[in-house]
Amino acid sequence: MALNDDYLDYPLRRHGYDHDRYAWSMLSERTPITWPEGKTLAVWINISLQFYPLNQRGEPFKVPNGMTMPYPDLRHFSLRDYGNRVGIYRVLKALAAHSITPTFAINAQLAEQTPYLVQRLKEHGGEFIAHGWNMDHLHYGGQPIEEEAELVKRSVDTLRRVTGQPIRGWLSPAKNQSFNTPDLLAENGIAYCADWVNDDMPYACETNTGSLTMMPLATEIEDQFVMSQNLHSEDSWVTQVKDAFDFLLEESREQGGRLFALNLHPWLVGQPHRIACLEEVLAHISGHPDVWQASAGEILDAFHQAAEQA
Template sequence: MPLPDEYLQYPHRKRGFDQPFYGWEPVPLRKKAKLKKRLKATATIVVPCEFFPLDPPSEPFRHPAGMKTPYPDLRHYTSRDYGNRVGVFRILRELDHAGCKATFCVDAATAERYPPLLDAIKDGKHEIAAAGVSTAHIHHAGLTENEERQLIERVRSALPQATTWLSPARNESFNTLPLLAEAGFKVCLDWEADMRPLAMKTAHGSITAVPHYNELSDFTLLATRNQSEDEWVTQILSTADDHVGRYEDEGAGAFAFTLTPFIAGQPFRIEALRRILAGLAAMDEIRVCTAAKAVDLFGETP
């Protein structure tokens, strides 16, 4: 029995991707990227500083790191709060000892509730990026363009100097990137489609995606997959080695990975974090730098 016509008719079917922001450009067919200062790769450390409310909405979905048990889920709430009160300051100290600069993605709720944290990040000369309103304010296609614009405007009001953006749960609608460009954001950490900065074209100008690998996230590897700290160290340093090793054939590369304060900031993981930072800092051909600096080092993205 043949399928009804409505199963075969799709008005949006066409050659190309299902998103309008970047095109098909496989590694063998493109010009090799070169970095300033004769480097071969950049590594960006992303530290999310987020507020997790006790009663997050279930629609469109709950943030993956949000509350797990019925209200009031004080156990998970206080573990996340530990990250902003204790863990993040351990990470700041280790970054300082290793001489590494990171991108701290702060949501508006955290910026309003934890001003001493922002001061500590600024004192360390790190980048402060915007991370939405809070983990309860997910960007998604169910929002109108104006509703999403209002969310971004609230974030811009709380963090007026930020030029880098990370969406709550790294979720976007098709309006998110154009609205971010409209609001003056230059760099986005939601995407991981490449191994070098990728220019995303919008009606309001270009915004550059620095590849931010979920496969290297401490939350993914240590909390979700229950891998060991040794495995975590090996995976990040192996990624760095691979980016350097591919330089002659594929050109310069870039990658970013996450240090979650309530995960990586635990005392029993600090030794592993030190090994990661020391290993990256010892690689002369890699620059550990903020997302904004990585884009600057690459110059104009192809």
């Protein structure tokens, strides 16, 4: 049976995208920018500090790396807790050894419940960004907007109060969003979001309450994706991170500024048998003259400044 003529008539079909969140733009065709001090590659090292409730709800799905065994799943709960009790201190030592300024994405509930941890992170130095309430409070399509609005506000307000920082950045638990999430982030004074990974540079995202910048935090090379989900070895993770870094560095020299963003989880890379792998990665990243290493907020500010001057 033949289809009606209007079957392929899509009113939003046009050059680019069928939405107005961000403009169509090919990375290779954008005006090249240079990072501070004439550097070509900006490096953002993100440390995700997370709290996985023992009695997780799993709505609307079980969060990656959450509890998997019948309650009480103390085996996995205590392993995740290891990162906040032990692993993070090894990670901080490795960062300091290579003079790396980190960005700490932390669940607001964890920050509120562990003031000693927040104080240690503040002493180390770095920027805090909101990582939702905890890893079992997801943002998702179909979630009542009032519920999500309260969740965003509680997470951001709590982290601002506990850390004393302005909190300009956001990373959703599991990088999961609803269609309302960007609007709610901008409404709560968030300047950038790290959920979307469809670029190698920051880009503007329009919301109902103003502009929000998307800061891509790579999924493909983060430790939990490579080792926990793809089940690759620690050595394979090191190789993949180095390869990604080397490629972006060379591309940045040829085509203009690029962003290399690496997300780390202390409960994984802070283990005794993995910390040497992290140290190898950090040594490789910090050993290049064309690299500018900074917090996510500093990179955002430099990007806007360079874009204005371009």
